[in-house]
Amino acid sequence: xxxxxxxxxxxDPKFLTGSATYVDDIEIPGTLFVAFLRSTKPHAKIRIxxxxxxxxxxxxxxxxxxxxxxxxxxxxxxQPIAAIAARDRYEAYDMLESIEVEYxxxxxxxxxxxxxKNEIKVYTKKDSNIYEYKNWESGNVKEAxxxxxxxIEGELYNQRVIANPLETRGFLAYFDGNRLNVWxxxxxxxxxxxxLVNFLGIDxxxxxxxxxxxxxxxKIITHPEEYAVAKLAxxxxxxxxxxxxxxxxxxxxxxxxxxxxxxxxxxxxxxIILGIEGTLIADLGAPYPDANEDEIGNVHSTARMLPGVYxxxxxxxxxxxxxxxxxxxxxxxxxxxxxxxxxIERIINIISQELGIDEFxxxxxxxVKELPYKNAFGITYDSGDYVGLLNKAKEFYQxxxxxxxxxxxxxxxxxxxxxxxxxxxxxxxFAKNDGKIVIIxxxxxxxxxxxxxxxxxxADVLEIPIENxxxxxxxxxxxxxxxxxWGSRTVTVGGSAxxxxxxxxxxxxxxxxxxxxxxxxxxxxxKNGSVINKKNGNSVNFKEIIDKAYSLGYxxxxxxxxxxxxxxxxSPYGVHLALVSVDxxxxxxxxxxxxxxxxxxxxxxxxxxxGQVIGGVVQGLAQALYEGAIFNNEGYLLNSNLTDYGFPTxxxxxxxxxxxxQKGFSSHPTRSKGIGEAGTIASxxxxxxxxxxxxxxxxxxMPVRPEEVL
Amino acid sequence: MYPPKIGYVIPDNVKxxxxxxxxxxxxxxxxxxxxxxxxxxxRIIRPSYLVEIRRLPELHYIRxxxxxxxxxxxxxxxxxxxxxxPLLSETASKIGDPQVRNMGTIGGSISHLDxxxxxxAALIALDAKVKIRSSRGERVENFSSFAKDMFTPDLNQGxxxxxxxxxxxxxxxxxxxxxxRRAGDFAIVGVAVxxxxxxxVIEDARIGLTAVNKTAVRATEAxxxxxxxxxxxxxxxxxxxxxxxxxxxxxxxxxxxxxxKKMVKVMTKRAILAALSR
Numbered sequence: 001x002x003x004x005x006x007x008x009x010x011x012d013p014k015f016l017t018g019s020a021t022y023v024d025d026i027e028i029p030g031t032l033f034v035a036f037l038r039s040t041k042p043h044a045k046i047r048i049x050x051x052x053x054x055x056x057x058x059x060x061x062x063x064x065x066x067x068x069x070x071x072x073x074x075x076x077x078x079q080p081i082a083a084i085a086a087r088d089r090y091e092a093y094d095m096l097e098s099i100e101v102e103y104x105x106x107x108x109x110x111x112x113x114x115x116x117k118n119e120i121k122v123y124t125k126k127d128s129n130i131y132e133y134k135n136w137e138s139g140n141v142k143e144a145x146x147x148x149x150x151x152i153e154g155e156l157y158n159q160r161v162i163a164n165p166l167e168t169r170g171f172l173a174y175f176d177g178n179r180l181n182v183w184x185x186x187x188x189x190x191x192x193x194x195x196l197v198n199f200l201g202i203d204x205x206x207x208x209x210x211x212x213x214x215x216x217x218x219k220i221i222t223h224p225e226e227y228a229v230a231k232l233a234x235x236x237x238x239x240x241x242x243x244x245x246x247x248x249x250x251x252x253x254x255x256x257x258x259x260x261x262x263x264x265x266x267x268x269x270x271x272i273i274l275g276i277e278g279t280l281i282a283d284l285g286a287p288y289p290d291a292n293e294d295e296i297g298n299v300h301s302t303a304r305m306l307p308g309v310y311x312x313x314x315x316x317x318x319x320x321x322x323x324x325x326x327x328x329x330x331x332x333x334x335x336x337x338x339x340x341x342x343x344i345e346r347i348i349n350i351i352s353q354e355l356g357i358d359e360f361x362x363x364x365x366x367x368v369k370e371l372p373y374k375n376a377f378g379i380t381y382d383s384g385d386y387v388g389l390l391n392k393a394k395e396f397y398q399x400x401x402x403x404x405x406x407x408x409x410x411x412x413x414x415x416x417x418x419x420x421x422x423x424x425x426x427x428x429x430f431a432k433n434d435g436k437i438v439i440i441x442x443x444x445x446x447x448x449x450x451x452x453x454x455x456x457x458x459a460d461v462l463e464i465p466i467e468n469x470x471x472x473x474x475x476x477x478x479x480x481x482x483x484x485x486w487g488s489r490t491v492t493v494g495g496s497a498x499x500x501x502x503x504x505x506x507x508x509x510x511x512x513x514x515x516x517x518x519x520x521x522x523x524x525x526x527k528n529g530s531v532i533n534k535k536n537g538n539s540v541n542f543k544e545i546i547d548k549a550y551s552l553g554y555x556x557x558x559x560x561x562x563x564x565x566x567x568x569x570x571s572p573y574g575v576h577l578a579l580v581s582v583d584x585x586x587x588x589x590x591x592x593x594x595x596x597x598x599x600x601x602x603x604x605x606x607x608x609x610x611g612q613v614i615g616g617v618v619q620g621l622a623q624a625l626y627e628g629a630i631f632n633n634e635g636y637l638l639n640s641n642l643t644d645y646g647f648p649t650x651x652x653x654x655x656x657x658x659x660x661x662q663k664g665f666s667s668h669p670t671r672s673k674g675i676g677e678a679g680t681i682a683s684x685x686x687x688x689x690x691x692x693x694x695x696x697x698x699x700x701x702m703p704v705r706p707e708e709v710l
Numbered sequence: 711m712y713p714p715k716i717g718y719v720i721p722d723n724v725k726x727x728x729x730x731x732x733x734x735x736x737x738x739x740x741x742x743x744x745x746x747x748x749x750x751x752x753r754i755i756r757p758s759y760l761v762e763i764r765r766l767p768e769l770h771y772i773r774x775x776x777x778x779x780x781x782x783x784x785x786x787x788x789x790x791x792x793x794x795x796p797l798l799s800e801t802a803s804k805i806g807d808p809q810v811r812n813m814g815t816i817g818g819s820i821s822h823l824d825x826x827x828x829x830x831a832a833l834i835a836l837d838a839k840v841k842i843r844s845s846r847g848e849r850v851e852n853f854s855s856f857a858k859d860m861f862t863p864d865l866n867q868g869x870x871x872x873x874x875x876x877x878x879x880x881x882x883x884x885x886x887x888x889x890x891r892r893a894g895d896f897a898i899v900g901v902a903v904x905x906x907x908x909x910x911v912i913e914d915a916r917i918g919l920t921a922v923n924k925t926a927v928r929a930t931e932a933x934x935x936x937x938x939x940x941x942x943x944x945x946x947x948x949x950x951x952x953x954x955x956x957x958x959x960x961x962x963x964x965x966x967x968x969x970x971k972k973m974v975k976v977m978t979k980r981a982i983l984a985a986l987s988r
Contacts, residue, residue, distance in 0.1 A: 651893035707969035
C-alpha cells in the first residue's frame, strides 16, 4: 500500500535542479512584452493620451465598459488602465512613462462602513456600494441575550492581507491565426479557458498551466490583465508576454480577508453560550465582477461557519458586503473560513478571560458532541470525534503550559472547516504501450504535491509500482475538462476521480486478460498487475495485456467524471496550540512552539499533509503578527514591497509539531478530507489568543504590533 | 524593477574614477550596489553613468596600524564581520541578510546615509574618520560632520570615500542592539555601546543611536552618567533614560515616534548590560 505512506514527492527532481518551467521560463520567438500603466487615483474619470505605437486602452479591450480595463472611470489605485507592447520588458517600462493620463478626481472611500451609507459612490455607474446584504438568523437571539447572565460586546477586525505567492501572476498568449494558445500562472487551466471563451467569444482556445510558484487563492480568478493580454494577442497576432513586478502584484492582486465583526454574545456564568448577534462587514474593494463573485462566496462562508464547533442555536449575523475604492478582494488561503474561525475562537477566548473560566472548559460545555451535525446556518459537519480530539489536545495544552516560561502563554483554537467542494472533477488514465500508466487530473496543483498522492492512489488500485506512473495536468488539450485546485479539494475530489478511473482501467485489464487466457471474467483474478486464471494458474502480465488490448478492440484510455454529492463538501476539524513569548519591554512577540492536532479523515500522504499544515500555520501566524495592507488617505498602499509587507523569515517561524487522528472519514472513495487551508484557519486565533492572555487586555485588530502589547 | 537607461564606466584605478565622476555631474559611483541598484530599479534616481569602483583593489583592505583600524571603503559587510573589530564587526553582522552582507560595502553605506542604517550608530560612537578623495587630493573628516543630514553626505561631485578610520578599542566591552520586526529588516532602533571598564567604574562610555534621528547621534549626557559613579542598576537605568533625550524619531509603519523613543531606553539598557556581561 502506498496510501498512508510518507512517499517523497515525485515532483521534486525538476524543481531541485532548476529544470521546472514557470510561465516566464517559456520563450516563443517574436514575443512582445506587455506592461500595464496603473491608476494612481482611487476614483477618477480618465482620459489617456497614447503618444506612440502599441498603446492600448479599455476601448481596445472592452469598449464602453470599465471592467476588466476602464474606459472612463477608475475605481482603485493600481487598476490597470493602459497596456503597452514592446520588444522587451525594459523597453516596455520605458515606454509606459510616455503615456499621459488626465485624471478628473472623484470622491472616494476606503472605509466600508462609510461606503455602506452610500453617500459617496465607489463607482458612479452602480446604484449602491452594497454588493450584498443578507441576514442569517436562527433561533431567537433577542430572547437568548435577555436570558444571559452576561452579555459581552466587542468588535474584531480580521485585516486585509495579501497572498504574495513568490511567483507573481504571469501570462503568455499566442494566436496562431487559428487558435489562441495561452500559458498562465493560474490555479486551473480549464477554468481560465472557460472565462476566456466567454470574454473573447471564440472557443478555439488552449490553456496551459505550466509550473506555478504558489497562489494561495490569488490565481483562481481571471485577472483584468489576463483578459486584456488575451484580447491583444488576437489583435496583434504576435506572442505576448505579461509578467508584473512585485509592487504591481502587491498593489493589485491577492488581497484577501478584510472583514469586521461587531458582536454581542450572551453567556451563562458557567460559560454556556446562549446566543450570538453580530454584524459582519466585508470589504470587497472595487467592483471588478470576477473578484466580487469570488469573494462573496467567502463572505457567506464566514457568516455560515461562525458558529464553529459549538452548539449555538440562537444566532443572527447580518452581513454587508461592500465595495470600496481599494483593490478588489479575492480568495486567500481559507477563503472566508479563517475569518469565521478567528471570530468565534476569539470570542471563546474573550469569554474565558471575562468569566475567568478555562477555555477548554468553555469549549467542552458548548461543543457539538454528535455527528453528523447541521449548524444553525445549515452547514453539515459530517463526521468525526470532536470530544476525543479536544481531550487529546488538552493533554498537549497542559504539557505546553508547563513548558511556558515567564511572559510566555499558550493560546488555543478549535476549528471545523469545509473542504473538498464540488461540483465535480475529472481524471483520465491511459496505458502507454511501453507499460507506463499516464494519469491526468483535471485539477491544477501548484505546489501542494497532489501529483504524488494521485500516483499513490492509482498504484494501490492497480497494484503496480509507483515508478510506473506518470502524473500530468494543466493542459486543456490532454483531458476533457476540469475544475481546479482550491477549496482544499484536490486530493479528495480529484483523488476520488482518479480512484474511480483507476478502477475502471483495472476492470478493462481484467476483461482483456480474461480474453487472452480464454477464460470468463469470473474465472480470473487480478493481482499485482497480472490477470491469473484461478483454475489452471496461467497468467498474463500487465505489459502483455497492454500490448494486446488494441488488437482485441479494447481501449485502455479511461476518463472518469467524479460528481460530488450533497452537501458538496466535507468537514475536517482540529485543535491548534501556540506557545507565545511576549517581551514586556520592547513588545516583540515570538511564537516559540506550535502544536497542531487535526482530523482530516484518511491521510493519503502524512509527509505532504504535514507540509500543508506547516505552510498554512506560518501564513496564519503571519496574519496574527506581521502582515496587513496599510493604505494612506489617498488610497495608496504604503507597504507594496517585501521590505514593508513583512512576511516571516525562518527566524520568526517556530517548530511546528503535527499530530493527526483518523476518526472522521469523508464519504468519498479516498475517505479523505482537505487540509490545504486548515493550518491558516486555525493558527491566527491560536496565536492572538495566546498574546491576549499574556497581556491581559483585549486585542481588537491585527497584526498585533509590538507597541500595542506594552 | 527596471532601471532607466544608463552608461557604464569601468575605470582602472581610483584616479580615473574620480576624474570621470568630476567631469560628469550626475554620474554615480557603484560599490556593492545594494542601495543604488534598488533605487535605480524604482527609478528614484536617473544618473547618466555608473562608475564601477567595486573591484578597485586599492579600496579593499582592513589594516590595524597601532591603535587605529583603517578600512578600505570597498570592504564588504562580510569582510568586516570576519575582521573581528571591536563593536564594528558585531554591528556589520546585523546588517540585512547574508546575501546583502556579501555585497554591501562600508563606503557605500555611509555615502548613502540611510537614517536607519546600522554602521552610523557604531561609527559615531567610535569617533570614526572618513577619508575622501578627489582629483585635487585627499581630505579627512570626522564621521559626525561627514553625515550632514539623512541621505546627505559631505561629498562633492567627483569625490569618493576611500577609507574609514576608527580607533581600535582593544580593552573595551561593547554591544550593538538592533530592534527589528523580522530578521533582515532595517533597524527600528539601533544602539551601539562601547565601554572601558576599570573595576566597578566605567572610564570611557560611548553610546551611538541610529534610526531615531535624521543622522546618528551620540548620547553624550547618557555617557557622562555612566562615567559618573560606580556601576549599578540605577546608574544604567539613569543613563538609558537619559539616552531618550537624544531621540527625535518619526512615526512610520515600523512604529510610532513614542514607541521608538521608549525603545531607545530599552535597547540602550540592553546594550549596556550586554556589553558589561561580555
